[in-house]
Amino acid sequence: MTARADAEARDAADALAPFRERFAFADDDTVYVDGNSLGRLPLETRARLDALEEEWATRLVQAWHDWIDLPVRVGDLLATAVLGARPGEIVVCDSTTVNLYKLAGAVLADRPGAIVVDAGEFPTDRYVLEGLAASHRRELRLLDSDPGLGPTADEVAAACGTDAALVVVSSVHYRSGAVADMRAITAAARDGGALVVWDLSHAAGAIEVALEDAGADLAVGCSYKYLNAGPGSPAYLFVRSDLQPRLRSPIQGWFGQRDQFAMERPYEPDAGIARFLAGTPPIAGLAAVEVGGRLVEEAGIGALAAKGRALTEYAAELAGVSLAPLGFELASPTDPRCRGAHIALRHADAWRICRALIERAGVVPDFRGPDSIRFGFPPLYTRFVDVWEALDRTRQVVERGDHLALDTTLARVT
Amino acid sequence: MTARADAEARDAADALAPFRERFAFADDDTVYVDGNSLGRLPLETRARLDALEEEWATRLVQAWHDWIDLPVRVGDLLATAVLGARPGEIVVCDSTTVNLYKLAGAVLADRPGAIVVDAGEFPTDRYVLEGLAASHRRELRLLDSDPGLGPTADEVAAACGTDAALVVVSSVHYRSGAVADMRAITAAARDGGALVVWDLSHAAGAIEVALEDAGADLAVGCSYKYLNAGPGSPAYLFVRSDLQPRLRSPIQGWFGQRDQFAMERPYEPDAGIARFLAGTPPIAGLAAVEVGGRLVEEAGIGALAAKGRALTEYAAELAGVSLAPLGFELASPTDPRCRGAHIALRHADAWRICRALIERAGVVPDFRGPDSIRFGFPPLYTRFVDVWEALDRTRQVVERGDHLALDTTLARVT
Secondary structure (H helix, E strand, O other): OOHHHHHHHHHHOOOOHHHHHHEOOOOOOOEEOOOOOOOOOEHHHHHHHHHHHHHHHHHHHHHHHHHOOHHHHHHHHHHHHOOOOOOOOEEEOOOHHHHHHHHHHHHHHHOOOEEEEEOOOOHHHHHHHHHHHHHHOOOEEEEOOOOOOOOOHHHHHHHHOOOEEEEEEEOEOOOOOEEOOHHHHHHHHHHOOOEEEEEOOOOEOOEOOOHHHHOOOEEEEOOOOOOOOOOOOOOEEEEOHHHHHHOOOOOOOHHHEOOOOOOOOOOOEOOOHHHHOOOOOOHHHHHHHHHHHHHHHHHOHHHHHHHHHHHHHHHHHHHHHHHHHHOOEEOOOOOHHHEOOEEEEEOOOHHHHHHHHHHHOOEEOEEEOOOEEEEEOOOOOOOHHHHHHHHHHHHHHHHHOHHHHOOOOOOOOO | OOHHHHHHHHHHOOOOHHHHHHEOOOOOOOEEOOOOOOOOOEHHHHHHHHHHHHHHHHHHHHHHHHHOOHHHHHHHHHHHHOOOOOOOOEEEOOOHHHHHHHHHHHHHHHOOOEEEEEOOOOHHHHHHHHHHHHHOOOOEEEEOOOOOOOOOHHHHHHHHOOOEEEEEEEOEOOOOOEEOOHHHHHHHHHHOOOEEEEEOOOOEOOEOOOOOOOOOOEEEEOOOOOOOOOOOOOOEEEEOHHHHHHOOOOOOOHHHEOOOOOOOOOOOEOOOHHHHOOOOOOHHHHHHHHHHHHHHHHHOHHHHHHHHHHHHHHHHHHHHHHHHHHOOEEOOOOOHHHEOOEEEEEOOOHHHHHHHHHHHOOEEOEEEOOOEEEEEOOOOOOOHHHHHHHHHHHHHHHHHOHHHHOOOOOOOOO
């Protein structure tokens, strides 16, 4: 049996394979392995958005009676089907950046102490915290963990000491796909006086996030990766129910007001998770998140996470055999249980190889400086043959030297 | 000639009448006069969103090369076609609430002094400022202007004294449609040491906003009213170019970073208006704002504003004749040059009359407590016969006493 036939056999045995037909594909043989940046369009989203336009066109402002609960209703769906939380603990709104600002600001208003974040954390998370540290006059303690892997619980405990207020950590690291130990890091931070805001952007829909089981306090994340809700779709935030009464968003808006349409009164936050809403929520975006969440619910996050591990493990095996001799090394954890649904491969010429894959080989991964190529395998629609093709075309590109012929003066974009 | 025939004659003479055909309508005779809450669906938006879904489906992450400039590009369109500003001074992003928070927070970080806002200002504006006043330990001076009309320049000057930092005023008041004197209020605030953030939500696309001519400093506003970009579509913000270098958003996100994809560095804001971006922008929403802005550009904001004035004036005339005897009075300025494109009518039984209009008469205005009904006449698609029908059906409802038969225990929603 050839290597490709082996991949085909794995696909034939994959119970989740039919979900691929629920997504739109271009009419070409491009191998898209960047769904960890932007997930694919679910066919049902097209229909749902058409229906929403019809609602807008015909019911106009009256449709708000049905739309107004969407942020909480879709939040409940994500809570129960995707993120292991309880109804009433998640609301869908704004961007990940704005949601992180809201929750981090709420924590800083709640308690004194330093802010802890890894120096290699996703940039927007660091930027938000740099700004809050300056405006709140808090020390910003930058952890220096193993690059690309994120901090361990011990590192978080050491950084927090006994006088920290806030820790921000990604549940799945955006570079390597490394999974952080949510339970241990949450406990370590709490021992130091701090609450953790988890960034679930690369985790939601890729692994079994268990917010409740892990005792997590707070979280944010985006919906345009493994939840397939489209470019710039609304993000979400999680606040454990017992924390909700004591935390207030710094951005007080009318959708967070206790009785929104009694407009004469001073601000008083809603009793529940809606207190973290701000302005008018984006209805089409919310509908797309709902479709994306339902697909995860239907497939089952346990089955999806298992397939994600199988895909990354298969990729790591293939890379070890055919790409290691060409100078690649795995920049992700070796244990698939410690990875999300993407892996990173390090190579001295990663930037040019990534360009050559996109421009000449019909493979779309993405580059993360200084020297890594990320391959994402969203389990809802990625086949084992896609993994095989992505890595085999990478081998061919490097063996042929396609990347050496590229104009390296090209600007690096995305 | 009957009164309705007179309205028909006005429509026949209306050069903007053909723009109505560019919008989607339900197949009924509902008279929708709440476009000041949620504007109608432009037919082109349907096509544009379909095309965007196709881009997403086929180009996936690569389409970001074209999408990434949308916040600034659509901002430039609003600047030149709608709001009288210059390219590079407006960016489309987030919600009005979040944008007001960003600009107000930037001003408070820039200068000491009090915050001034009218007690009758739109709720979310007041809520944002209440929160900022508390977190920044600033005095919040609540103006008590003529209810529903918003403050005069003299009132703003008196409230600012010599130690104010920030004033927030709506350019068109959400209740009455009263137009604020942007030039005089801006100058009065500046004399008191303050910058004004204008809320353009009810003005953009309804009147000729002239940010540059009026010397305005800062503004925010929504796009789902007269710009017809759909429920929860992204908002915009304006920062006059010479102010941009000194003002920083409190929400530091990766889309506001100078070199977004050089991810290793500390936060440094973009040199221009993009510094006020935060997280990943909503692409479908931006596309809808672009369509809405192009429609205004094509019709011409001058012509639209003139038609808006003609519509509200016609409504005020009809109300004076047929509704005043039934207990209604105009709760808007009498001079059409001092109004936006909506008017308010006050009536002791406004709540029940509004419900009866919606439930029994096929007219959709909206209620604003305690005693006003708002009638909005977006000039792109409102006919003079719509004005006539709305007011004539109101007369019939009250004459028949339809509203007296309503169950008044119904909750007030929207």
